[in-house]
Amino acid sequence: MTIFSVYIVNRAGGLIYQMDHHQPKTEVEKTFSFPLELQLKIVDERVVVAFGQRDGIKVGHTILAVNGDAVHGRKLEDGRDILEEIADSENYPIAIKFGRPKLSTNERIMLASMFHSLYAIGSQLSPEQKSSGIQLLETDGFKLHCFQTLSGIKLIVLADPKQTGIEVVLRRIYELYSDYALKNPFYSIDMPIRCELFDKNLHGLLDPYERTGFYSTSM
Amino acid sequence: MTIYNMYIFDRNGTCLFYQEWQRNKSSGMPQEEEFKLMYGLIFSIKSFVSRMSPVDFKDGFTNFNTNFYKLHFFEPPSGLKFVLNTSLNVESLRESLQYTYNSIYVEYVVKNPLCSLNAPIKSELFKEKLDTYIRGLPAF
Numbered sequence: 062m063t064i065f066s067v068y069i070v071n072r073a074g075g076l077i078y079q080m081d082h083h084q085p086k087t088e089v090e091k092t093f094s095f096p097l098e099l100q101l102k103i104v105d106e107r108v109v110v111a112f113g114q115r116d117g118i119k120v121g122h123t124i125l126a127v128n129g130d131a132v133h134g135r136k137l138e139d140g141r142d143i144l145e146e147i148a149d150s151e152n153y154p155i156a157i158k159f160g161r162p163k164l165s166t167n168e169r170i171m172l173a174s175m176f177h178s179l180y181a182i183g184s185q186l187s188p189e190q191k192s193s194g195i196q197l198l199e200t201d202g203f204k205l206h207c208f209q210t211l212s213g214i215k216l217i218v219l220a221d222p223k224q225t226g227i228e229v230v231l232r233r234i235y236e237l238y239s240d241y242a243l244k245n246p247f248y249s250i251d252m253p254i255r256c257e258l259f260d261k262n263l264h265g266l267l268d269p270y271e272r273t274g275f276y277s278t279s280m
Numbered sequence: 281m282t283i284y285n286m287y288i289f290d291r292n293g294t295c296l297f298y299q300e301w302q303r304n305k306s307s308g309m310p311q312e313e314e315f316k317l318m319y320g321l322i323f324s325i326k327s328f329v330s331r332m333s334p335v336d337f338k339d340g341f342t343n344f345n346t347n348f349y350k351l352h353f354f355e356p357p358s359g360l361k362f363v364l365n366t367s368l369n370v371e372s373l374r375e376s377l378q379y380t381y382n383s384i385y386v387e388y389v390v391k392n393p394l395c396s397l398n399a400p401i402k403s404e405l406f407k408e409k410l411d412t413y414i415r416g417l418p419a420f
Contacts, residue, residue: 065334085335119336161336175328182321183346188284188303188365192348200329202337219334
């Protein structure tokens with residue numbers, strides 16, 4: 062029972078706040094002998110598993126480290142190309158750590174604006190009059206809850222599919238946003254939120270989910 | 281409970297089949313354009329979800345809700361896409377969509393040598409069977 066992350070998107074689709082609350086561990090390290098059974102490919106300057114799921118390594122995972130050395134894009138820290146290292150039988154046995162790719166800030170901004178337009182299209186393709194956009198998007202791994210305020214700000218929470226009571230959390234986040242971001246004299250509207258108090262209170266709101274999965278309204 | 285309409289797309293985005301049972305608002309654009317927009321929506325949601333997800337998942341996107349309707353989505357491994365819009369109080373229709381694929385699409389389109397696979401479905405038998413099945417659902 063967890064809340065994974067919170068996004069706040071402004072009226073124009075720009076990401077103004079993002080926080081990761083709980084990041085599930087998806088990292089797997091394994092020692093391989095030559096030749097490697099996995100098929101790898103380069104996607105967006107990352108080395109990604111293209112085929113051959115095994116031992117918790119999934120298609121779509123990227124290489125995070127080779128023999129304990131962290132990876133930067135498709136190269137190792139000292140500039141050696143990963144695919145070349147892996148193709149060379151001299152380097153075996155080799156320990157490779159795989160995991161879900163971490164989202165960069167730019168990707169998050171892109172995903173946020175992508176959701177902004179999906180929201181609008183969801184409302185346009187509605188078979189019913191006066192429908193809003195996407196409020197709840199379900200997958201078997203997580204649920205995305207979206208609350209659009211009257212002023213057009215979208216509050217987005219990613220949570221575990223079994224987590225309940227997210228509507229209350231969304232409204233509480235809106236309250237915190239109005240109290241600690243909007244009332245901050247140094248905050249200009251539609252700009253990224255950098256308010257310490259907002260951060261602190263948001264953590265205070267979400268932390269109980271980490272411990273008990275239970276939300277008390279007395280907070 | 282209401283079932284509004286249904287779309288079936290092939291893996292390239294061609295709309296193979298569309299039927300509406302009840303629809304109170306048109307999208308305000310030619311039907312061809314609407315199909316493209318719907319396919320684009322589904323395609324983008326799939327890519328959005330796979331990148332946004334903090335965990336590894338199996339089926340990926342299954343449905344979304346707005347405040348007035350619920351869109352159910354099912355994709356067999358062959359890349360066909362089944363999209364069904366219903367009212368909000370309908371439970372997951374995953375199994376019904378799976379049945380539509382297994383026992384209606386495969387039976388009356390794939391096993392019909394006169395149906396070409398990547399073009400809109402013209403078979404009257406398929407349309408009739410699907411219509412009967414959907415009308416028979418408890419959610420209808």
